[in-house]
Amino acid sequence: MSITLINNETNEKFEFETINCTRGPNAIDFSKLFETSGIFSYDPGYASTAGCKSTISYIDGKKGELYYKGYPIEELVAKYKYVDVCKLLLTDQLPQNDTESLEFELELRHRSFIHRTLMNMFSAFPTNAHPMAKLSSGVSILSTFYFDHAKMDSEEDRQTMARRIVAKIPTLATICYRNEIGAPIIHPDISRSYIENILFMLRAYPHERLKHGLHGEVEITPLEVEALDKILTLHADHGQNASTTTVRNVASTGVHPYAAISAGISALWGHLHGGANEKVLNQLEEIGDVKNVDQYIARVKDKNDSFKLMGFGHRVYKSYDPRAKILKRLKDDLQAKGIKMNPKLDEIAAKVEEVALKDDYFIERNLYPNVDFYSGTILRALQIPVRFFTPVFVIGRTVGWCAQLLEHVKNAQVRIARPRQVYIGK
Numbered sequence: 001m002s003i004t005l006i007n008n009e010t011n012e013k014f015e016f017e018t019i020n021c022t023r024g025p026n027a028i029d030f031s032k033l034f035e036t037s038g039i040f041s042y043d044p045g046y047a048s049t050a051g052c053k054s055t056i057s058y059i060d061g062k063k064g065e066l067y068y069k070g071y072p073i074e075e076l077v078a079k080y081k082y083v084d085v086c087k088l089l090l091t092d093q094l095p096q097n098d099t100e101s102l103e104f105e106l107e108l109r110h111r112s113f114i115h116r117t118l119m120n121m122f123s124a125f126p127t128n129a130h131p132m133a134k135l136s137s138g139v140s141i142l143s144t145f146y147f148d149h150a151k152m153d154s155e156e157d158r159q160t161m162a163r164r165i166v167a168k169i170p171t172l173a174t175i176c177y178r179n180e181i182g183a184p185i186i187h188p189d190i191s192r193s194y195i196e197n198i199l200f201m202l203r204a205y206p207h208e209r210l211k212h213g214l215h216g217e218v219e220i221t222p223l224e225v226e227a228l229d230k231i232l233t234l235h236a237d238h239g240q241n242a243s244t245t246t247v248r249n250v251a252s253t254g255v256h257p258y259a260a261i262s263a264g265i266s267a268l269w270g271h272l273h274g275g276a277n278e279k280v281l282n283q284l285e286e287i288g289d290v291k292n293v294d295q296y297i298a299r300v301k302d303k304n305d306s307f308k309l310m311g312f313g314h315r316v317y318k319s320y321d322p323r324a325k326i327l328k329r330l331k332d333d334l335q336a337k338g339i340k341m342n343p344k345l346d347e348i349a350a351k352v353e354e355v356a357l358k359d360d361y362f363i364e365r366n367l368y369p370n371v372d373f374y375s376g377t378i379l380r381a382l383q384i385p386v387r388f389f390t391p392v393f394v395i396g397r398t399v400g401w402c403a404q405l406l407e408h409v410k411n412a413q414v415r416i417a418r419p420r421q422v423y424i425g426k
């Protein structure tokens with residue numbers, strides 16, 4: 001199919017081919033729009049612009065569906081471990097059996113260590129620095145230890161680059177947290193699973209003290225590991241969101257891949273994106289009581305107030321975010337199995353959702369809870385500190401960024417990202 005654009009002033013006609021997709025809307029190929037017609041397309045915020053062709057994740061915003069490599073997210077969360085999903089995103093294939101799954105996980109576990117010099121660099125940050133700033137810097141510094149990854153000629157090079165950072169990101173992230181609270185750094189314990197290790201590195205006391213029997217073993221329950229596993233799966237990839245687009249744009253300049261991931265971490269930090277999970281919890285605390293919910297909903301609707309309900313709304317989902325649906329069920333399930341949620345915050349969150357979903361302002365604008373609305377409640381019940389919520393998002397999303405970056409650099413036709421502008425100055 002082709003689409004004809006007619007300039008009403010000059011009567012000139014320009015024809016553009018459409019690109020067919022396997023699911024979702026097709027696209028007009030506007031890549032030669034300027035060359036043929038001399039005009040630009042204008043789409044600030046890229047609400048109608050596809051920046052790439054991709055096979056990684058698919059979102060149906062109307063139906064509220066999300067797929068990774070064609071698998072519905074519900075199936076992946078129910079039947080597979082997060083590391084299996086990592087394998088799927090990086091290699092196109094889920095592990096065929098438990099041995100394959102363990103082999104992949106063992107590779108990640110063995111690659112989880114960080115060079116001591118890099119660990120020492122974290123002590124240069126002020127202790128109150130936000131963990132996302134430290135994490136983005138840490139990943140950028142990581143590029144100096146693996147400079148060879150700037151070259152990604154073979155599939156082996158590309159896989160090593162991606163697996164290395166997926167393996168190391170929990171170690172880097174937990175160092176950022178421990179550095180903040182002034183606790184000594186804990187090295188990964190590779191006898192533990194990828195997910196258990198995250199909780200271990202957050203909670204553990206220094207080994208020296210353990211040896212002297214000053215503190216008991218770190219307690220991590222299988223239920224907690226399962227919950228964190230599912231949360232990471234839900235965050236693994238999500239189409240061309242702001243941080244993924246950042247990673248692709250930065251990678252398009254030919255830079256070291258870890259520099260592109262570091263830029264993605266910075267983009268994710270913002271409160272309109274991944275930083276919303278931290279803000280949701282702060283906002284629920286600020287609301288403070290169910291009796292105040294109506295007053296906050298009124299603020300949302302006040303045109304003179306810039307207040308927004310964190311954890312609500314989405315550019316693509318115009319129905320309930322499927323990740324939020326799963327998280328809400330997971331929260332109830334964990335509670336039924338004995339993991340304690342904060343009852344007050346839980347009650348406020350339920351009330352906010354109830355009031356918002358019945359309110360015309362939210363109905364007219366299709367504003368529903370997104371992934372960040374319930375993830376924080378669960379992370380908090382897993383004793384994860386609020387300032388570490390967005391780094392948890394980073395841990396889950398790093399594999400998606402790697403998959404997207406590899407898809408981008410493997411495509412010989414991609415060019416440097418270089419948008420135009422409509423100049424309105426002097």
Ligand code: CMC
Binds near residue numbers: 241
């Ligand atoms: N609270 C109140 N009003 C809202 C909200 C909200 N959370 N989200 C959107 N709106 C209103 C917005 O003010 C606008 O109203 P009007 O038409 O009267 O001007 C309308 O809904 C359309 O919103 P928009 O800002 O044009 O939508 P967008 O696609 O540009 O932004 C968003 C999407 C996620 C940035 C936005 O919904 C938002 O700020 N949500 C709160 C922050 C949040 O939860 N972010 C996490 C997103 S999901 C995870 C992730 O991406 O990392």
